[in-house]
Amino acid sequence: MYEQNNPQEFMIRNHLKRFFEKWHADPDFREQVFTDSVQAASRHNLKVNIEEIRQLWDTEYASLQGDQAPISPTLEIYQKYFQQSDKKDFRANISTNPQYTAWRARQIARNDSLHKKAHHDAIVHASVAFELSKGCSVGCWFCGISAPRLEDLFLYTPENAKLWREVLELLKEILGPATKTGFCYWATDPLDNPDYEKFCSDFHEISGIFPQTTTALALRDPERTRSLLKLSRKKGCDLDRFSVLSLKILNQIHEEFSAEELAFVSLIHQNSESDTIKANVGRLRERNHKKAELSELSQEDDFSAQGTIACVTGFLFNMVDRTVKLISPCRASDRWPLGYIIFAQGSFSNIDDLRAILQRMIDEHMSPTVRDNDLICFRDELKYEKLPDGFQVSTKIMTRKFRHQNYLRELGEAIQKGDKPAAEIVGLFNLLGVPSDKTFQALNLLLASGCLNEEPRTKTLAYAR
Ligand code: SF4
CATH class of the missing domain: 3.20.20 (TIM Barrel)
Structure with missing residues (x-):
């Protein structure tokens, strides 16, 4: 534990943390820092030299310095503890x-x-x-x-x-x-x-x-x-x-x-x-x-x-x-x-x-794959568009394209109608010469990519005891 290994560095790290807590929460404190950083730190009992990290809070100073800004000991501590991502990947x-x-x-x-x-x-x-x-x-x-x-x-x-x-x-x-x-x-x-x-x-x-x-x-x-x-x-x-x-x-x-x-x-x-x-x-x-x-x-x-x-x-x-x-x-x-x-x-x-x-x-x-009786339709928020060799669905954030297969254009149309269960869609495409496993594979890909609507059709009912 670094608090035991290097208590001085740990103390500076903690006061840097406190400095930024005040900085982000309090515009008056920010003004005090700009007026007289040493006095602002001392008034709030911050045991850290905030001049040594000026490039982190003074954007004008940072842009004037560019890459030439000195790496002070305090900045090094900041970089060590707050810039290296040690976020747990939940x-x-x-x-x-x-x-x-x-x-x-x-x-x-x-x-x-x-x-x-x-x-x-x-x-x-x-x-x-x-x-x-x-x-x-x-x-x-x-x-x-x-x-x-x-x-x-x-x-x-x-x-x-x-x-x-x-x-x-x-x-x-x-x-x-x-x-x-x-x-x-x-x-x-x-x-x-x-x-x-x-x-x-x-x-x-x-x-x-x-x-x-x-x-x-x-x-x-x-x-x-x-x-x-x-x-x-x-x-x-x-x-x-x-x-x-x-x-x-x-x-x-x-x-x-x-x-x-x-x-x-x-x-x-x-x-x-x-x-x-x-x-x-x-x-x-x-x-x-x-x-x-x-x-x-x-x-x-x-x-x-x-x-x-x-x-x-x-x-x-x-x-x-x-x-x-x-x-x-x-x-x-x-x-x-x-x-x-x-x-x-x-x-x-x-x-x-x-x-x-x-x-x-x-x-x-939570079925990992589409089941015969699942009604297949796109999520309400998705905008559907035909493409010459398939289709795409999009939000303002992201577009997903499904293309390069002849049958995809028709599959997109069938899903857009949103009125058929999986087995019926698979049966229709079978008549058009597309093997069942291929159609299921495409539907499963759409399911896995979060494009199919899984929301309850009506108000979510409670399971009875
Ligand atoms: S649950 Fe809601 S009301 Fe309660 S502390 Fe959190 S934000 Fe505030």
Whole structure:
């Protein structure tokens, strides 16, 4: 661990981190730095020479210096810790379940055509998320998943602890190592639940990973937060996150927690002065619609704006209600205002119920190949166009062409009509001399590339118990 190997360098790294936290959140601080960087650093107790990294915050200076800008010791530390990407590749955390793996891959391919690369790269497509409360006490006006008010908690009673551990074991059995990408919050704040740490410790014991925490309640009980950070680090989690809702809260967090204590905590700047642009989804989308200003409404068609904050392609549980949904991100729309598609949902009262529900979700929605009775049509967001030797489908982000085979032009037309199941299309092409396996192969390629519509045709109905 580098904090032990080189404490001086670690201290500078942490104060650099703190400098940029203030820089991105606070325009007054930026002005102070431009006026007198040494005084600004000392006023905020930043133990770092920010003149030595001037090219990182003063664009005019950086362009004058060009490639000739000196590499100072502080800049070297910055480059070592913040420019070398040591991001974990959650997308590579592949499940041992071939149906889930194929389904998740095509949801990722679908999302590739919906978001700018930088936005989609930030979506980890985690396998599972657990809500350990019903609702959230924070009530952020911009909440991208429109969390309702806090109503109830899933406490670590003997009965709940037993069910919790059974659920984790079941997911491990079904998903394999992909369970490690899970986490224990969604439209909830983890620290609303007084037993959150106990649930996370079980998660660690069963999956081998201590789940990442994101909380807006770091200041509610600083001693509890401190212990959670220590526990999380001790169990191997190397990044937790605090949501910062105002500049006042940022300053309080910086007063309460030292730069070292926040060494492995990323601050998410949600304050109005920060340079973060919020996604047009959930409560913020509702608000934008209410304002009914054309410029804001047009954000829906603006693919450069972030269209979701959802990051799970898999199972979303609410442990209070004992419900589970099969979800994957999409751009927020009237049908999916929270920025994720709900493919299926159900409720369970015990682990046997849950096993049956998850198996049904997998069997009904995650077939790796097209089945005879599947109605074949393109996704609604795709624009279809004929080509002389095939067809193409596109969004504002991406175009996919299928060509160089005589029958593809007719296949595109048949899919565009969207009124036939796979077996009927295959039969028609058989009459035209195209062997069944060739047509199925083409349909399977379209399925795998996320071009076929898999959304529920009607409102997602809950599986009955
Ligand atoms: S953004 Fe997070 S903390 Fe805020 S209301 Fe939504 S779930 Fe709660």
